Amino acid sequence: MPTESMIRLTANDGHTFQAFRADPADTPKGAIVVLPDGGAAAGKLRKVADAFAASGYVVIAPELSAPTTTEAAADGEPAAAVQDPAAPLLAEIQSTVDSVKECGKVAVVGFGAGGGLAYDAANRVSGLACAVSYYATGVVDAAGAKRRVPTLLHFGEADPVVPFTAVSMFRAYHPEVSAFSYPGAAHDFDGDGETRDEAAAALAHERTLAWISQYVVGQPPIALKNAGAYALAKVDKKKKKKADDDMGPPAD
Template sequence: MTMKTGTLTINTPDGKFSAYAAYPDNTPAPAIVVMQEIFGVNKVMRDICDSLARQGFVAVCPDLFWRIQPGIDITDQTEEEWKQAFGYFQAFDVDAGIRDVQATITHVRNMDETTGKVGTVGYCLGGKLAYLSATRTDTDAAVGYYGVGLDALLDEAGNIAVPLMLHIATEDGFVPKDAQKKVHEALDKNTHVTLHDYVGNDHAFARVGGAHYDAEAAKLANGRTATFFNNHLG
């Protein structure tokens, strides 16, 4: 399946920001909002959108760093870029960011190219936002890859009312074992939540080209994600 791409403009009470969009051949289609890592809307994120579009989804990746600096697009390949990325991460306002995610969901839900069904998927920082999208937005389903800081947000778990899948790297350098344990203890019995552990894998195991990329684990996680969204957004 081929697809076309473009740019959307999302309006909020605080201002407007852009979003990368990829479309499948056949629309209207269910949509997925893709939430970025700390490197901005870069090639990795655009490639994820393109892949989702080939699977039959409208995929939209909003520029969630627009309040810091619009159009950030860096890689994970140099020390200088890592320093920049951590600076953006520290400056990022999570509460404002999740409001921007809601604004994106609302915009996408009302597009002619979509069926009105909208899911969310996020990676790293976006993995945290994916969890929060299940607690604070009207997403129809959410998937988080190696989300950071979830253990500090578990008091919101009672707000989860939609299907949520979390991919957890057991050797995640940014998520200590005790934090992983707290997430499991809080969410294992939640009927809305599915947790998958990837034993031996480090943070960002699904980031193509990344230092910890694991093709087998990425294929497994991405396959689970595809099935999940097909089941819940169809």
């Protein structure tokens, strides 16, 4: 059984914050930073952490500070928008990654709003081997720069929060990203609410574990022509011979 604990971490500006940590029974294969959706219940977080820990990883989920979006001017001038509200959160994620790097390579996995942060962290937090996002918010609307680490995305095709038409457009701009979609699955299909889709959640978890195993535990992928860091999904495509939900780069 995994060993669970609450720990305190210190960010680079000196402030402290809490994190939930689950350690596997045996020597860890590596570590996974989990970024839940903003409203995720503690029970769901523990379920996710225990599932990854049971597969041999140290799992740590930080309780991130709420981002500040505006600051009111003291002299009555209009409020000034903070240029990068994600910066404090990414600093806390960096501290979280640093706290487990002695366990081996580190992956980040995020859900919903946490999925958007995981996608951002892939390019802005050092020490990450790969990133995985589930129905990430804020990603398809602001795709950003080319990914610096192997990135895997999961989307529901019936998600009203992240429309599938926008996902398709995003995919055209980011051929280096491996993305899977799940027919009939809504937003939060891996949550504990009424939109949970057991089949989609199980398949996405299987693919996530394979992705993390490849980049955290195994050998680096072979660089494929016009495919960036797209090895796993292409292998999966060959095995299944049908990949209607595989939105990864086309075969050479």
